[in-house]
Amino acid sequence: MTNPTPTHDAAADSWWRSATIYQVYIRSFADGDGDGTGDIAGLRSRLRYLAHLGVDAIWINPWYPSPLADGGYDVSDFRDIHPAYGTLDEARKLITEAHGLGLRVILDIVPNHVSDQHAWFQEALAAAPGSPERKRFIFRDGKGENGSLPPNDWHAAFGGPTWTRTPDGQWYLHLFAPEQPDLNWDNGEVRAEFESILRFWFDLGVDGFRIDVAHGMVKDPALPDLGLTEFSVIAHEDGHPHWDRDGVHDVFRSWRAIADSYPDPRVFVAEAHVRPGRLPDYLGADELHTAFNFDFLKCALEADKLREVIDRTITDLAKVGAPATWVLSNHDEARHVTRYGRAHTGVTTPALDQGHPTDLTLGTRRARAAALLMLALPGGAYIYQGEELGLYEVEDLPDSALQDPTWERSGHTVRGRDGCRVPWTGDTPPFGFSTFGSAMPWLPQPDDWKSYTAEANQADRTSMLQLYRSALRLRRTNPDLRGEEFRWLDSPAGTLLFERGNGLLCAVNLSGRPIPLPDATSPLLASGPLTKDGLLTADTTVLLHRD
Structure with missing residues (x-):
């Protein structure tokens, strides 16, 4: 049989x-x-x-x-x-x-950077300009007399310039600290290495990854000046040379294919600081699953x-x-x-x-x-x-x-x-x-x-x-909270009221004064006490079900 x-x-x-x-x-x-x-x-x-x-x-x-x-x-x-x-x-x-x-x-x-103590970066420092070891990172000659000025005017996240000079006179890029040299994601070795790292941990049973600085991995190879006076975590307009560039999506499509190759689902969540409306570009059936x-x-x-x-x-x-x-x-x-x-x-x-x-x-x-x-x-x-x-x-x-x-x-x-x-x-x-x-x-x-x-x-x-x-128990056990149904309902100024599923309501009072609960409802869980006459107090949320 x-x-x-x-x-x-x-x-x-x-x-x-x-x-x-x-x-x-x-x-x-x-x-x-x-x-x-x-x-x-x-x-x-x-x-x-x-x-x-x-x-x-x-x-x-x-x-x-x-x-x-x-x-x-x-x-x-x-x-x-x-x-x-x-x-x-x-x-x-x-x-x-x-x-x-x-x-x-x-x-x-x-994936945006490694430690300056990583074997790859130590090999790059020991290698000559233009070598394969340096092409894993972003090394450039400087500007000015004898290349003594940084290659461009970018600012680092933790303060100071994004460039540090090496003893042989070249400069390397680090969007964050000097101890965090940026990788070159136009380099095939870099892409292959991270695909291997994903498989290593997936094979050990890890269920997914949160991707640090997911919107910053790919840089414009021309490395143009930004003309800004300070660091910003997002691109405020299209065409930014190191934030939210189209090339990151090719990387994530290859990562999604790896995740989908496992019998049990492996998932990704992106740390992507992007402008409103840009986040969906990182998600979907062929890229990442979710984003913060x-x-x-x-x-x-x-x-x-x-x-x-x-x-x-x-x-x-x-x-x-x-x-x-x-x-x-x-x-x-x-x-x-x-x-x-x-x-x-x-x-x-x-x-x-x-x-x-x-x-x-x-x-x-x-x-x-x-x-x-x-x-x-x-x-x-x-x-x-x-x-x-x-x-x-x-x-x-x-x-x-x-x-x-x-x-x-x-x-x-x-x-x-x-x-x-x-x-x-x-x-x-x-x-x-x-x-x-x-x-x-x-x-x-x-x-x-x-x-x-x-x-x-x-x-x-x-x-x-x-x-x-209590709230997490409700999320697990109440069928109205398991799905993705969501409807706004009318409510007084300074408040929020929405319905989940078939009859579970959430009321939030940020108005500064007590408000009545919706008619024909009974409280399931409140973030704070209601008034003696059953009003929802200020700065309080309550979950209710329809009677």
Whole structure:
């Protein structure tokens, strides 16, 4: 008797369309060996916590060998693990254990640049101008007398020029730090190497990749001057020489073919800072699966602006059949509890708003409302480690502790992103980051984080952690939240009201005054208490079902 052919699970193949993915900044998540640095052992010890939280996958920031000039985004070997984080064998065990708990694993890949300690770049420095080794990167002769001036006027992300001169007189390009030389994506060796790297990790069972600087890999070979006075993360007009160039799409089509060659779905999410309307170009059946929604992350917490961003996102991505993704915080932006506690809730860059007064009580109330809104929207969502505990931006780190390259490159005028990377909390100093309690964490933690621990949250039925768990449980179990149906309903000024599926409503009150709930509805979950007479209070979100 012939065995029946297994039924293909289409729902499993499309898990990424509605997944909630938890971002692990591994250096700061959990220290398993007591040396003050997060590692794979620490992450493995908390996989059950993440499964119980209710997320579908984890995204791990770079864990590869690296001199850590930019927190691991300067990779020296893409096929191994940084010794401070563990071993390749531990990584294999982590992937297996995560899968056993129903968690998929997404890694970071950094294709725009490598570390200056990468074997390829060391070979390039030792080779002659024009050699094959140098053609993997972007080396050029300088301008001016004896080539003493940089090849063009581009500015680097962390401050200063994008060019560094080598002892033989040539210059190499780095859009970020000098320790991060840019690769030349017009070079066949570079393309083949990264295709091999993808296969290496896919073969180990990794479920996907987040692509760092996905919009910046391909450069105009003419390297023309920009005429700008400072760095910008996006191209404000067509034809930019190093952002959002058409050549990146050829790369991503080849990557998609590799992902699709595996029997289980392998997926990509792009970090692509592009102008409104350009994101769909990166997505679709033959390119990447999803892309981060920075418009949503950077949007002020105001009803009309949020509605505009939500509308535009869903409408634009529907053109290519891609789902939206929603995110409130990450390792590059000020934590949203802090942002929402300020007058200007749309300022996300830590350096631009530090020193402004923050009302953490207000910020926390708004963060709860924003989280429930995000988790009620159709598509995927990303949670940055610690946001489910209500962690805030640490803005008073001592100067001596700062490690973000922006701090040095700006001449100690821009403090950078360390405030959102302070290690995650536990119960006692060092707040559960390490079970040993011997070594100080690599960045110091605020003393009052003892009241923000998972243990403290667990004991409080109204805590941020309990709100996230309840919202994620609804996402998994309520059929109205599983699909992609979405309809706006009329609501008062300063509020949002939409329907999911067949009768689940989400109401958001950002008007500054209590408002009545929609008629003939009953609350399922609210981000904060309703008034005694059942009104929705200001800065509160509620999920309801029709009676």
